[in-house]
Amino acid sequence: MxxxxxxxxxxxxxxxxxxxxxxxxxxxxxxxxxxxxxxxxxxxxxxxxxxxxxxxxxxxxxxxxxxxxxxxxxxxxxxxxxxxxxxxxxxxxxxxxxRGELTANPAKGVSAPRKKRPLPKNLDVDEVSQLLEVNEDDPLSIRDRAMMELMYGAGLRLAEMVSINVKDLNFGAEEIRVVGKGDKERIAPFSGEAKEWVSKWLKLRNGFAHPDEKALFVSKLGVRISHRNVQKRMAEWGQKQAVASHISPHKLRHSFATHMLESSNNLRAVQELLGHENISTTQIYTHLDFQHLAQAYDQAHPRAHKHKKPKE
Incomplete structure (x- = not known):
């Protein structure tokens, strides 16, 4: 004491x-x-x-x-x-x-800071490749691979992916219109494996979707797939593909952010791709600390260095 x-x-x-x-x-x-x-x-x-x-x-x-x-x-x-x-x-x-000794509680409006939620560990590139080597050719397997390729390829949130409609795809420009948090729209990149597998799914989609269903990804019932169904299917694919880590939609998004940052070292670009309003969110999300950012600033910004006075 x-x-x-x-x-x-x-x-x-x-x-x-x-x-x-x-x-x-x-x-x-x-x-x-x-x-x-x-x-x-x-x-x-x-x-x-x-x-x-x-x-x-x-x-x-x-x-x-x-x-x-x-x-x-x-x-x-x-x-x-x-x-x-x-x-x-x-x-x-x-x-x-x-007891009548006070008339108001001064502590009522003061709250403790929220507990920090630990970020999920990202998958390494080899684990992502292992997960996405889905070779089964039944329609639902193709749909699932398209969802996983899209989440990892564009860094989408689960809610963003589920809400995508067919009309939001622009194959020519290789872009997707995404509605993020706060109903804010952004354009996400759409190319490579993600584009290829979404194309494969679209050829099969009409065999499942109700005629008036707008959603890109639908369930066996022909309606927009639910968040829970996506989570369940991804976890099952992680087990089926013998990936050591538990697979979740957020882990794919986190892996996208980490791998993009490691490859590009461009925090602003990753911020835009993730749809983060504040760069501080991206900084936390990708395990960066301020020291790292300060070091990058000191090395790159033309006015970060004080000019030394010439020796007399």
Missing amino acids: KNDLVNPLPNALQAPLNRFYEYLRSEKGLSLHTQRNYKQQLETMGHHLCDLGVNSWSQVDAAWVRQLASKGMRDGMKASSLATRLSSLRSFFDFLIL
Whole structure:
């Protein structure tokens, strides 16, 4: 335990906490583990507030709560621990309101940062080749290979691919009209293996699709294929092709981004291809850190270097 927690808090801060701990024990029925977590977090915050000159819980407003959250982030707290810290504070202030000691909860509007979702590992080029060597000539296998070639070849999101209509294809220009997040349109490249296999599927599609169905990819029922069906079929192909990694639509998109970036070193181009509004999203998506970007900037930008003064 840190030294600053050994010294007792002023009574004006400690006494309400003690009443809260008793309330947790006698009335809330929380587990001992949760009680200990709440006590640890509240004591830590109490000492921090005390160090900053706060001597009463009634002085704490939303700005002070954000200060406590920021302190936790600077101390390297995990998102889950910071969420527990803020939860304990909200519960404590709710208790004070219940007892008539406060009229509003200053922690209600302050939320912890979201937990970072780990990005899926991309497939290497050999794994992609292994996955896409689908040699079966039944219509649904051809459809599935066309979907996978298109997702990997154009870096599409699952929702984008499922929403493609036949009229969105432009074979002459080798382009596809794609509707991305926020109903924003973009043009995605459409060539090579993706173009070849989509062409093969189109020759068979009318044997499955309802006459009035606009979707490029349809299920056995003749209607637009569902997200879940695509996920299921890709996972099955990963197993059938003996690919070590679990196959998902997002993993194909992520592999597209990584392989394009490795080959081109052009972050802006990859950003456009992925349909990212902000380059920071692409930076995270492709495992780049700012140091890498700064290094590229320093090496390439004509005004990144300060001119050295000539020696006298």
